[in-house]
Amino acid sequence: MAYFEKEELRQAKQMTAIEFLKRYRPDELVRCGTGEYELRSHDSFKISESTSLWHWKSRDIGGKSALDYLIHVEGVPFLDAVRYLLEQEPPGYAPQAKTTEQKPFVLPAGARETHRIELYLQSRGISLAVIRYCISKGILYESLPHHNCVFVGLNNEGVPRYAALRSTTEYPRPFKQDQPGSDKRFCFCIPPITRSRCAAVYEAAPDAMAHMTLEGGRAEKYRLSLGGIYAPLNDLSTDRPFKMPPALETFLKNHPDVTELEICTDNDAAGRWAALQIAKHYSGEYRVKVNLPPKDGYDWADMAKEEKQERAARHRVACFYQREGSER
Known part of the structure; x- marks a missing residue:
């Protein structure tokens, strides 16, 4: 089974997501505000040009590094993503076409207990x-x-x-x-x-x-x-x-x-x-x-x-003084 040393992982995490996108996915970036981009294929994905912080609203996930982006947005397996970043040979990317078809809504199965x-x-x-x-x-x-x-x-x-x-x-x-x-x-x-x-x-x-x-x-x-x-x-x-x-x-x-x-x-x-x-x-x-x-x-x-923590702390103090009083 392949693995990477700590130093290799550190190096793989150094590239930011915005640097990766500008270098390898420039056609995917669409400016949507001052210092901010979205992805052409995922318009609920927003990324800051200055901090590289990104948030994919429809999935409620975010990150900052190119490694986070590859794993969570493009779905690249962790080991492959690290290898690509170390070798500077990022994987090919075929953006999924947007679909307007709504997935059927079904509630998750419920437990009997709560x-x-x-x-x-x-x-x-x-x-x-x-x-x-x-x-x-x-x-x-x-x-x-x-x-x-x-x-x-x-x-x-x-x-x-x-x-x-x-x-x-x-x-x-x-x-x-x-x-x-x-x-x-x-x-x-x-x-x-x-x-x-x-x-x-x-x-x-x-x-x-x-x-x-x-x-x-x-x-x-x-x-x-x-x-x-x-x-x-x-x-x-x-x-x-x-x-x-x-x-x-x-x-x-x-x-x-x-x-x-x-x-x-x-x-x-x-x-x-x-x-x-x-x-x-x-x-x-x-x-x-x-x-x-x-x-x-x-x-x-x-x-x-x-408030719960403060209430618990007050209760502990009250119990302490109550014990002290009863022992005297």
């Missing part, structure tokens, strides 16, 4: 009450055979049309993926107990559940996941065109009684930029409130996890 996703989501700071509320609404379950969290999006008739999958383990790396055939117009949405005029919007399903937990588990408003947002890597100017998330547009069309929007995107550069764009777009028709996590770089899932 204890793995309950334990995982609780470890992320989400309350058991919120988890079970979502399970009871048919928008969250545990899959087989991998025991992933499945966050389900329903259409207006209550039929599943979207599913976001997330692994219940972080090692060796967290798994995140939309189920093939998912329709981004119908993303995960936590319904209120009774009809509400307010909808809060989040980048991801765990953020919606985490914020609901932090607000005491109250199901008094819609909590909609946008299924992620796209923000250009190098140009977050306020006049940069921004495509409104299809999940939000479809939701508002199907819920004419909603008059208030609460924007709860991540508190990072992309999240703040997207919040500004969404607020500008809808402020004439809706009462809009921007409610980002109070800590820079955090999302609402980060805030819930930190």
Whole structure:
């Protein structure tokens, strides 16, 4: 079996993805903004010219090196990719033609139990009450055979049309993926107990559940996941065109009684930029409130996890002093 020494692997990882593409795939690069490119065959793939950071939105994967690109985008086996980069003889590339045919959407098989996703989501700071509320609404379950969290999006008739999958383990790396055939117009949405005029919007399903937990588990408003947002890597100017998330547009069309929007995107550069764009777009028709996590770089899932850790620390301190008092 072929293998490479550590120094050879280090050398193979030195070439950046943008350097590789400019040298060996120049016809594939299409400029789509200041300092940013997309691929001619995959327009949801964006790469920064200055940092080489790339993100393939439709697959929710990213990287920086040419090695990452070859493995995850062109599908070259690891050993072959390393060999090509060391020998400077990159593999031939035949881009796949774009297809407009939608893959059939089928939900992953479900497990009878839900204890793995309950334990995982609780470890992320989400309350058991919120988890079970979502399970009871048919928008969250545990899959087989991998025991992933499945966050389900329903259409207006209550039929599943979207599913976001997330692994219940972080090692060796967290798994995140939309189920093939998912329709981004119908993303995960936590319904209120009774009809509400307010909808809060989040980048991801765990953020919606985490914020609901932090607000005491109250199901008094819609909590909609946008299924992620796209923000250009190098140009977050306020006049940069921004495509409104299809999940939000479809939701508002199907819920004419909603008059208030609460924007709860991540508190990072992309999240703040997207919040500004969404607020500008809808402020004439809706009462809009921007409610980002109070800590820079955090999302609402980060805030819930930190709150859980702080609560556990306070409990340990209280138990310590209680023991000390009883022993005196």
